[in-house]
Amino acid sequence: MKLQNIKIVMVGTTHPGNIGAAARAMNNMCLSHLTLVDPQCPIGETAYARASGANAILDNRETCSGLAQAIADCNLAVATSARRRSLPWPELNPQELADKLISMDDSGRVALVFGREHSGLLNEEIQLCNQMVCIPTNPEFSSLNLASAIQVLCYEIFNRQYDAPLPVKEPDAHDLPAPSSEVEGYFEHLQQILLSSGYLDPDQPGMIMQRLRRLYLRSELTRNEINILRGMLTAIEKQKH
Amino acid sequence: MKLQNIKIVMVGTTHPGNIGAAARAMNNMCLSHLTLVDPQCPIGETAYARASGANAILDNRETCSGLAQAIADCNLAVATSARRRSLPWPELNPQELADKLISMDDSGRVALVFGREHSGLLNEEIQLCNQMVCIPTNPEFSSLNLASAIQVLCYEIFNRQYDAPLPVKEPDAHDLPAPSSEVEGYFEHLQQILLSSGYLDPDQPGMIMQRLRRLYLRSELTRNEINILRGMLTAIEKQKH
Numbered sequence: 112m113k114l115q116n117i118k119i120v121m122v123g124t125t126h127p128g129n130i131g132a133a134a135r136a137m138n139n140m141c142l143s144h145l146t147l148v149d150p151q152c153p154i155g156e157t158a159y160a161r162a163s164g165a166n167a168i169l170d171n172r173e174t175c176s177g178l179a180q181a182i183a184d185c186n187l188a189v190a191t192s193a194r195r196r197s198l199p200w201p202e203l204n205p206q207e208l209a210d211k212l213i214s215m216d217d218s219g220r221v222a223l224v225f226g227r228e229h230s231g232l233l234n235e236e237i238q239l240c241n242q243m244v245c246i247p248t249n250p251e252f253s254s255l256n257l258a259s260a261i262q263v264l265c266y267e268i269f270n271r272q273y274d275a276p277l278p279v280k281e282p283d284a285h286d287l288p289a290p291s292s293e294v295e296g297y298f299e300h301l302q303q304i305l306l307s308s309g310y311l312d313p314d315q316p317g318m319i320m321q322r323l324r325r326l327y328l329r330s331e332l333t334r335n336e337i338n339i340l341r342g343m344l345t346a347i348e349k350q351k352h
Numbered sequence: 353m354k355l356q357n358i359k360i361v362m363v364g365t366t367h368p369g370n371i372g373a374a375a376r377a378m379n380n381m382c383l384s385h386l387t388l389v390d391p392q393c394p395i396g397e398t399a400y401a402r403a404s405g406a407n408a409i410l411d412n413r414e415t416c417s418g419l420a421q422a423i424a425d426c427n428l429a430v431a432t433s434a435r436r437r438s439l440p441w442p443e444l445n446p447q448e449l450a451d452k453l454i455s456m457d458d459s460g461r462v463a464l465v466f467g468r469e470h471s472g473l474l475n476e477e478i479q480l481c482n483q484m485v486c487i488p489t490n491p492e493f494s495s496l497n498l499a500s501a502i503q504v505l506c507y508e509i510f511n512r513q514y515d516a517p518l519p520v521k522e523p524d525a526h527d528l529p530a531p532s533s534e535v536e537g538y539f540e541h542l543q544q545i546l547l548s549s550g551y552l553d554p555d556q557p558g559m560i561m562q563r564l565r566r567l568y569l570r571s572e573l574t575r576n577e578i579n580i581l582r583g584m585l586t587a588i589e590k591q592k593h
Contacts (some may be wrong), residue, residue: 141490249382259503266504270488310587330571346551
């Protein structure tokens with residue numbers, strides 16, 4: 112895949128220095144697409160000072176409201192996290208992530224999603240993503256600086272590309288992982304059917320839907336597969352009436 | 353070799369934030385021995401703030417005058433550099449460095465030497481070292497932040513040690529991939545529902561079922577997931593009658 116198709120998504124960042132340092136780290140490793148989701152600080156002098164010349168990345172940043180919007184056009188969204196979760200999400204280490212990206216098609220779009228300085232990503236944000244990546248750390252002192260975590264992942268990815276320029280065969284677009292917005296459309300459809308069939312408790316759809324999300328996001332559904340799954344749902348709905 | 357036998361040596365650092373950030377990066381990766389050679393700034397509030405709790409590393413730092421003193425007790429000194437030198441020094445990449453360190457004897461002492469923020473190491477300082485390590489970067493924007501460079505090398509070294517055998521927690525049997533017989537039971541159930549809903553052509557169920565098999569087999573369904581998927585099918589069936 113292409114490095115320019117990878118976006119670094121920073122969610123709810125509170126310190127402008129971290130945004131500037133992230134831009135520098137990205138530029139060092141040939142990444143250029145920075146997306147801020149609901150930033151909690153101005154992007155001014157402090158950010159530009161820490162960017163140390165990577166101004167174009169800050170100038171061209173995208174700003175979104177909510178993570179879903181930021182990853183809507185992405186075929187793969189990977190959440191970073193230090194904490195283990197109550198519902199564990201499929202997990203890669205940084206090298207496995209780099210290997211996965213290098214094997215992707217050139218048209219694939221990828222988001223690497225980083226959470227807030229003190230509290231990381233919310234469970235519902237992680238559950239928008241296909242997978243998690245965890246940087247191995249000292250278990251007694253596991254919280255990396257936000258920009259340092261970005262540096263480590265950008266380094267792994269650049270380094271892996273740099274190692275091996277590999278030709279990849281061009282698959283049919285319908286056999287590539289679908290963008291997040293289409294996958295979310297399927298989840299809405301599924302939830303609606305499961306509510307109307309009485310399988311989901313309308314007051315507590317959560318746990319079952321979370322497990323279904325984990326299953327289907329892990330599978331990286333293609334467009335063809337989403338068409339089949341939604342076709343099934345539509346056929347079942349029609350039959351009822 | 354032992355991680356505690358590796359010292360991070362910072363030469364002529366001018367920004368206390370970089371020293372604090374280096375301490376944090378070291379602590380994240382289980383390194384603890386910090387040596388400052390002729391630091392050009394006070395190690396006070398700014399450094400401790402950026403250390404973010406890695407205070408012990410700052411408290412126990414060693415301060416030396418001149419690089420020779422700092423590396424006097426080391427069996428291996430490795431200089432970091434972004435620039436190519438007029439007299440090329442033997443050069444490793446970060447993974448080669450990590451491999452080299454892991455193969456060293458437990459008693460070996462190692463210094464990783466980092467230069468000044470703007471000018472790096474002097475030629476005569478590099479020439480006190482056994483080897484150089486270069487972090488691969490964007491040739492158009494190659495200068496990493498000092499603490500970021502320390503983060504990347506500490507990460508590679510820790511990660512390489514950590515790769516060695518680790519105890520892994522035993523997952524619940526219901527969260528492991530289910531045996532094939534249970535997955536096949538799900539496929540039969542699914543096919544029957546899709547036939548009765550009219551979604552599958554009874555004469556040619558093949559192509560759609562093959563694609564569904566590929567999707568679910570790729571996902572390596574767990575027992576818990578099969579229970580949810582079959583529960584959904586049963587709820588939908590009941591609703592019809």
